[in-house]
Amino acid sequence: SPHSYSLLQDRDDAHDVYDYVVVGGGTAGLTVADRLSESGRYTVLAVEYGILEPDGRRGRTNMYNITSVPQVNLNNRTFPVDVGCIVGGSSAVNAQAFQRGTKRDYNNWAELSGVNNSSWNWDDLQPYFRKAIQLGSGPHPDIARFYNMTYNPGSYGTNTSKHSIFATFSRGHSPAVIPLYQSLREYPGVNIPIDHSVGAVGLAWTPRSMDPISLNRSYSRTGHYDGLDRDNYHLITATRVERVVFKGKTADGVEISPRWPAEDHEGKGKGKGRNKGKGNGKRIIKARKEVILSAGAIHTPQILQLSGVGPAPLLKKAKIPVIVDLPGVGANLQDHAYQPALQFNWTSPPPHPEVNTTLPPAETFVFGPGLNLMMGLPGISPARYQSLAASYLAQSPDQFFPPGTHPTIIAGYAQQQRLYAAGMLDKDFAFSATGMGGIPVAAPQLMHGLSRGTVTLNLTSPLSEPIVDYRFASNPLDLEIVAENIKFFRRFYTGPDSTLKQYVNLTLGEIQPGPGYKSDEELKEWLRANLVPSVFHPSGTAAKMPREWGGVVGEGLEVYGVKRLSVVDTSIFPTIVGSTTSMTVYAAAEKAADLIKERA
Numbered sequence: 035s036p037h038s039y040s041l042l043q044d045r046d047d048a049h050d051v052y053d054y055v056v057v058g059g060g061t062a063g064l065t066v067a068d069r070l071s072e073s074g075r076y077t078v079l080a081v082e083y084g085i086l087e088p089d090g091r092r093g094r095t096n097m098y099n100i101t102s103v104p105q106v107n108l109n110n111r112t113f114p115v116d117v118g119c120i121v122g123g124s125s126a127v128n129a130q131a132f133q134r135g136t137k138r139d140y141n142n143w144a145e146l147s148g149v150n151n152s153s154w155n156w157d158d159l160q161p162y163f164r165k166a167i168q169l170g171s172g173p174h175p176d177i178a179r180f181y182n183m184t185y186n187p188g189s190y191g192t193n194t195s196k197h198s199i200f201a202t203f204s205r206g207h208s209p210a211v212i213p214l215y216q217s218l219r220e221y222p223g224v225n226i227p228i229d230h231s232v233g234a235v236g237l238a239w240t241p242r243s244m245d246p247i248s249l250n251r252s253y254s255r256t257g258h259y260d261g262l263d264r265d266n267y268h269l270i271t272a273t274r275v276e277r278v279v280f281k282g283k284t285a286d287g288v289e290i291s292p293r294w295p296a297e298d299h300e301g302k303g304k305g306k307g308r309n310k311g312k313g314n315g316k317r318i319i320k321a322r323k324e325v326i327l328s329a330g331a332i333h334t335p336q337i338l339q340l341s342g343v344g345p346a347p348l349l350k351k352a353k354i355p356v357i358v359d360l361p362g363v364g365a366n367l368q369d370h371a372y373q374p375a376l377q378f379n380w381t382s383p384p385p386h387p388e389v390n391t392t393l394p395p396a397e398t399f400v401f402g403p404g405l406n407l408m409m410g411l412p413g414i415s416p417a418r419y420q421s422l423a424a425s426y427l428a429q430s431p432d433q434f435f436p437p438g439t440h441p442t443i444i445a446g447y448a449q450q451q452r453l454y455a456a457g458m459l460d461k462d463f464a465f466s467a468t469g470m471g472g473i474p475v476a477a478p479q480l481m482h483g484l485s486r487g488t489v490t491l492n493l494t495s496p497l498s499e500p501i502v503d504y505r506f507a508s509n510p511l512d513l514e515i516v517a518e519n520i521k522f523f524r525r526f527y528t529g530p531d532s533t534l535k536q537y538v539n540l541t542l543g544e545i546q547p548g549p550g551y552k553s554d555e556e557l558k559e560w561l562r563a564n565l566v567p568s569v570f571h572p573s574g575t576a577a578k579m580p581r582e583w584g585g586v587v588g589e590g591l592e593v594y595g596v597k598r599l600s601v602v603d604t605s606i607f608p609t610i611v612g613s614t615t616s617m618t619v620y621a622a623a624e625k626a627a628d629l630i631k632e633r634a
C-alpha cells in the first residue's frame with residue numbers, strides 16, 4: 035500500500051491520549067508529525083478534516099468552500115478563499131511554484147520578534163531550508179545552456195530518500211520565452227541573481243515541488259507520510275478538531291467530531307483512508323506534551339477563537355468563555371494580490387529562435403521553464419519609489435484600521451510599517467513577482483501589501499466557516515503600487531526604452547487594461563474592478579511577534595498566556611514572504627519540530 039499504516043481506518047481506534055496531537059494533516063502538520071514520531075520516543079496523532087485522495091484536483095471534497103466578505107475597496111466584489119481540505123493540505127492542491135523569500139523577508143521576522151538574538155532570520159533558517167527541501171534535479175543541461183538557466187545547488191539538500199520534498203527544475207522548454215528573457219536581462223533595473231533561492235530578487239527560473247523521476251507532485255503527503263509505518267504514529271481523517279480543551283490555562287487535548295454522519299459516510303465508500311466513522315459523537319483526545327495547531331492561516335485562528343483564545347470582545351459576543359485575551363488571533367491577515375493580466379497583442383506571432391534539436395523532444399514538456407521576474411520598488415518605479423516610501427512612513431499606523439482596533443495590533447503594524455518603508459527603498463525586497471511566458475502578457479502579483487485583514491468567527495454560527503476579510507486596499511497605497519507595476523510593464527513592452535524591440539520586430543497594441551486607462555486615477559479605477567486580493571497564500575493570523583505588538587506566539591511558537599499549545603503553519607509568519615509560501619512553511623515546520631523536541 036502506498037499510504038501509511040499509520041492511518042486508522044476508524045477514528046474510534048484512536049487512543050485516549052498521545053504525547054502530541056497535531057491539528058491538521060496539511061503542509062506543516064504532516065511535516066511536524068513525521069519529525070516528532072521518527073525517533074519512536076513519542077506517540078503522535080495527526081487529525082485531518084480532509085481524506086486521503088489523489089492530489090491536484092480542486093473539487094468538492096478536497097477544498098473548503100469559503101468566500102470572502104465583499105471588499106469595499108474593490109467595488110464590493112467577493113473572492114474565493116481556497117484552502118486544501120485533503121491529506122497534504124494546500125500542498126496537495128497548490129500550483130507547485132517553489133520559491134523562498136529574500137533575505138530581508140526573514141531578517142524582518144527577526145526584527146519583528148522584539149528580541150535581540152532571534153534565530154528566525156535568513157542565515158539561521160537556511161539549514162532548515164536545506165533540511166526541508168532536496169534538489170530533485172537541476173534543469174536538463176541542454177535546456178540550461180539554451181535558456182541561460184543558472185541555479186544554486188547549495189540552497190537545497192542532497193538527500194535522495196523518497197521521504198523527502200523535492201525541488202525540481204523544468205524538463206520542458208518553450209522557446210518563445212527567449213526574447214522576453216533576453217530583453218528583460220537588459221532592461222534597466224532588472225537584476226540577474228544566480229536564482230531566487232539566494233535571497234535576491236531579479237529575473238530567474240523557478241523550480242517546482244515535483245519528484246525528479248516520476249514528475250509527480252512532491253508534497254507533504256509523499257515526503258512526510260506515504261510509506262511510514264510507525265506504531266507510535268496515527269492519523270485520523272474526515273475528523274474535525276472543534277476546539278482545544280483546557281485544564282485551567284493548560285491545553286489538555288482536543289475535542290473532535292466526525293466530518294460526516296456515520297451512515298452518510300458509510301455510503302460514501304469504505305475505501306482506503308475512509309474512516310468508517312461508527313462513532314457519531316464528539317470525543318476528547320488528550321495530549322500529554324503539546325497540542326500543535328497546523329490547520330492553516332484560515333482555520334488555526336478559528337480553532338483558537340472557538341477554544342477561548344482570542345480577542346475578548348469577539349469571544350464575549352460569541353458567548354465563548356475567555357481563556358486568554360489575545361487580540362492578535364485572526365488579525366494581521368496578509369496574502370499576495372493578483373493583477374489580472376496586462377495584455378498586448380502581437381501584430382504577428384514572434385519569430386521563435388531556432389530550437390536546438392538536441393533539446394528533449396516536445397513530449398517531455400511538462401511545465402514551462404518557469405521564468406519569473408521579481409522586482410523591488412526601486413526597479414518597478416524609479417521615479418516614485420522614494421516618494422511612495424516617504425508617504426508610507428508618514429502615515430499614522432492606525433490610520434487605515436477600523437476604529438477600536440486593539441492598540442497592540444497598531445503597535446505591531448507600526449513596526450511592520452517601519453520595516454516595509456525601508457524595504458521600499460531596497461531593490462532586493464520584492465514588491466512584484468510575475469511569471470513570464472512567451473506571450474506579451476504580464477500578471478504581476480503584489481508581494482508585500484500594506485493592508486491587513488482579519489479572520490473572525492461567524493457570530494451567528496461559530497462552527498461554520500470563519501469570516502474572511504482581506505481588507506484589501508484599505509491602505510490606499512496598495513493600489514498606487516500595483517498601478518506602478520502596470521506602468522513598469524507598459525514601459526517594458528512598448529516604452530521608448532523597451533529592450534524587446536531588438537529581439538522581436540513587432541508593434542504591440544494594448545488590449546488590457548487598454549489605452550483608455552492612462553492616468554493613475556484611471557488605473558486605480560480599473561484595479562478596483564479587476565484586482566484579486568488573494569492567490570491563496572493566507573498568512574500572519576497567529577503571528578510570531580511580541581504580545582505587546584499583537585503577536586500570538588513567541589520564539590518557540592508557543593501561544594501566549596497558556597501552556598502546552600503551539601502553532602506551526604503560515605499563521606505564524608509575522609509578515610508574508612515575497613515569494614510563494616509553501617517552501618517557507620516546510621522550513622518553518624522543520625525548525626518548529628526541533629524546538630518542540632528540545633523542550634519535550
Ligand SMILES: Cc1cc2nc3c(=O)[nH]c(=O)nc-3n(C[C@H](O)[C@H](O)[C@H](O)COP(=O)(O)OP(=O)(O)OC[C@H]3O[C@@H](n4cnc5c(N)ncnc54)[C@H](O)[C@@H]3O)c2cc1C
Pocket residue numbers: 057058059060061062063081082083084116117118119120121122123124125127128129130131132133273274275276328329330331333334337569570571572602603604605614615616617619
Ligand atoms: C490553490 C492554491 C494554489 C497555491 N499555489 C502555490 C504555489 O504555486 N506555490 C506555493 O509555494 N504555494 C502555493 N500555495 C500556498 C501554499 O500551498 C500554502 O501556503 C501552504 O501549503 C499552507 O500550509 P499550511 O500548513 O499553513 O496549511 P495547509 O497545508 O492548508 O494545511 C492545513 C490543514 O489543516 C486541515 N484543517 C483545517 N481545519 C481543521 C480542523 N478544524 N480539524 C482538522 N483539520 C483541519 C486542513 O484540511 C488542511 O489539510 C497555493 C495554495 C492554494 C490553495
